[in-house]
Amino acid sequence: MKSTMKRSVCPYDCPDACGLLVETVQGKAVKVMGDPEHPYTKGSLCPKMAHYERTVHSSKRVVEPLLRIGPKGKGQFKPISWDEALHHIQRNWQQIIDNYGAEAILPYSYAGTMGLVQRNIGEAFFHRLGASRLERTICSPAKGYGWSAVMGETMAPHPEEVVLSDLIILWGTNVLATNIHLLHQIKEAKKKGATVWLIETYQSPAAEIADKVILVRPGSDGALALGMINILVGEHLIDEKFITQHVQGFELFKDKNLSDYQPEVVSSITGVDVATLEEMAKFYGRARAPFISLGSGLSRYGNGAMSVRAITCLPAVVGAWAKPGGGLLAGISTGSAFAMDKVTRKDFMKKPTRIVNMNQLGQALCATNPVPIMSLYVYHSNPVAVAPDQNAVLQGIAREDIFTVVHERFMTDTARYADLVLPATSSLEHSDVYRSYGHYCIQRAFPIIPPVGTSKSNWDVFKLLAQVMDFKEPFFQQTTDEIIDDLLQSSGAWLAGIDMNKIQDGRPVELPLPLDYKTTYKTPSGKIEIFNPREDEMLPRYTLPHGDDAPFWFMNAPGLYSLNSSFNERIDLLKLGEARRLMMSPQDAEAKDLKNEQEVIAFNTRGEVDFILEITPKTPKGVVVVEGVLWIENALGNRSVNALTSQRLTDRGLGSTFYDTKVDVRGKLKLSGSTITSMV
Numbered sequence: 001m002k003s004t005m006k007r008s009v010c011p012y013d014c015p016d017a018c019g020l021l022v023e024t025v026q027g028k029a030v031k032v033m034g035d036p037e038h039p040y041t042k043g044s045l046c047p048k049m050a051h052y053e054r055t056v057h058s059s060k061r062v063v064e065p066l067l068r069i070g071p072k073g074k075g076q077f078k079p080i081s082w083d084e085a086l087h088h089i090q091r092n093w094q095q096i097i098d099n100y101g102a103e104a105i106l107p108y109s110y111a112g113t114m115g116l117v118q119r120n121i122g123e124a125f126f127h128r129l130g131a132s133r134l135e136r137t138i139c140s141p142a143k144g145y146g147w148s149a150v151m152g153e154t155m156a157p158h159p160e161e162v163v164l165s166d167l168i169i170l171w172g173t174n175v176l177a178t179n180i181h182l183l184h185q186i187k188e189a190k191k192k193g194a195t196v197w198l199i200e201t202y203q204s205p206a207a208e209i210a211d212k213v214i215l216v217r218p219g220s221d222g223a224l225a226l227g228m229i230n231i232l233v234g235e236h237l238i239d240e241k242f243i244t245q246h247v248q249g250f251e252l253f254k255d256k257n258l259s260d261y262q263p264e265v266v267s268s269i270t271g272v273d274v275a276t277l278e279e280m281a282k283f284y285g286r287a288r289a290p291f292i293s294l295g296s297g298l299s300r301y302g303n304g305a306m307s308v309r310a311i312t313c314l315p316a317v318v319g320a321w322a323k324p325g326g327g328l329l330a331g332i333s334t335g336s337a338f339a340m341d342k343v344t345r346k347d348f349m350k351k352p353t354r355i356v357n358m359n360q361l362g363q364a365l366c367a368t369n370p371v372p373i374m375s376l377y378v379y380h381s382n383p384v385a386v387a388p389d390q391n392a393v394l395q396g397i398a399r400e401d402i403f404t405v406v407h408e409r410f411m412t413d414t415a416r417y418a419d420l421v422l423p424a425t426s427s428l429e430h431s432d433v434y435r436s437y438g439h440y441c442i443q444r445a446f447p448i449i450p451p452v453g454t455s456k457s458n459w460d461v462f463k464l465l466a467q468v469m470d471f472k473e474p475f476f477q478q479t480t481d482e483i484i485d486d487l488l489q490s491s492g493a494w495l496a497g498i499d500m501n502k503i504q505d506g507r508p509v510e511l512p513l514p515l516d517y518k519t520t521y522k523t524p525s526g527k528i529e530i531f532n533p534r535e536d537e538m539l540p541r542y543t544l545p546h547g548d549d550a551p552f553w554f555m556n557a558p559g560l561y562s563l564n565s566s567f568n569e570r571i572d573l574l575k576l577g578e579a580r581r582l583m584m585s586p587q588d589a590e591a592k593d594l595k596n597e598q599e600v601i602a603f604n605t606r607g608e609v610d611f612i613l614e615i616t617p618k619t620p621k622g623v624v625v626v627e628g629v630l631w632i633e634n635a636l637g638n639r640s641v642n643a644l645t646s647q648r649l650t651d652r653g654l655g656s657t658f659y660d661t662k663v664d665v666r667g668k669l670k671l672s673g674s675t676i677t678s679m680v
């Protein structure tokens, strides 16, 4: 049978944004590989996407619109036509608008697809509708805020810089799970003699590639950075020439704040002993070109933005930015290359509407002021599984009077609570254009197989909804490819110099960087702003995370075989069982009289979640770890990890605080086939 090979892009929420080669036979994807021509992917894929065809053609795909016929949450539906589904939505929304106003309708979406058009274009529809707006801050806005407070709009280093570094610090990042293609550069640097450190709250899988693992207390990363800077000053390992030329406020910082971070104090905050702290600072200060790859997890505490701000000062103090291979990579922003207003159409909004923070969905669904949320439209997101405080979200979404529509590929936890489920296309079935937050490539993708069943892309559904809601704007008549063409043609100078033929051909293209981009600081002062006069706290310092009144920090780390709650449809990945296991140190297990492989419950004031206990020295005392996120149907009990996390926000950026969670753990006893909770 004739097969064809076509290019596409991985759509998931991952900095690697891999280029794919997809083999198709008779309209079906049969094999998915990494594109060897993609400068970052270099022909390899992570284990999740190596068999993407199993996701695309899964027997679990929702293939037609489904109307609820049973109680909410029971997953009982009957198929209906698209026409019936669209008119059902129109009738419900019109009634809600008449009775409560359009702000009673809330869209909820995040990063189920990272394509610029399919991900963002729902905003144009909801702006036109006059719906409430969603503050999309579930990922790491505090990280972005902390970086910007010091570096402004400065461009992030190209990942190839890593190859030139002699000290690579993986700070709070498990690159094997979340940024696996950085391994290409790390391995090359190691061949040339580079040292790799991992700074983490537990010995994550990334420890495999590290020469040294430094475990810090959760939420104390900022203190560690300040303690290192204090030692660098004392040891005369700072780059005074670079500081004089390129850094604002270092003397003030040194005089006012730094003396608070003596090694003994920092050791007591971080749990890192004084000797290690001194060794780290000296090694960092003497490195030829130290490079920090900064993860996002450490920004998801109540002190997240301030922690990132403190860490971002480190390369400035040793002048790492001026050295090939030196610097800090917190995330790459190529957003300014695209005129995204063309997609999100803020101009369609007649007046500013209510804003709901997506981390506080539970509170929002249960509130009645200013107007209750009477309809929720969820697309490419699964808030019941991924939003914090699962019990609050469930309480809200189970309301009998809320009309919930979920546009999805699978019957997720959230879809089970829908009044109407609409079938969604996978990335191989629709057009889009992608950029990355881990490298500088952009790439256009075209549909390479027909839609599975009657599934439709986000934009195709919004166009149909625009018709039934009688929106007259020509914008809602366009095809996805017309919108992409317009976006590519009308975007800024950064796109002007690239090879558009390659883009139109679906090949990856790198955005060009100015030669001096690492020493051009796009801040109001033109310098790296350790002193930032626009902040209430003008100098970085250590601030406390929120914490809870419970004995164990609860780390929900990224899994190797899932991504947020994606890939829970894949039995082959699920059977690896990572997200059912709660890792605990031998000392803590002994103190709690818990046994390896025992069923346990992690609990706090917000909820309880069942796990299998894994006793391991990889987890330090006082910390428990779960890798990955499960749908409730795949979890051991009737809740998954986010029943434990809170709706509290970060110090800046209105971000999530998933890691700022503490729990206690108790065992379960098995009695004649049934399970009861022990009194341990």
Ligand code: SF4
Pocket: 010, 011, 012, 014, 015, 016, 017, 018, 045, 046, 047, 048, 049, 180, 181, 563
């Ligand atoms: S999930 Fe990340 S590493 Fe895996 S294929 Fe997609 S972009 Fe690449």
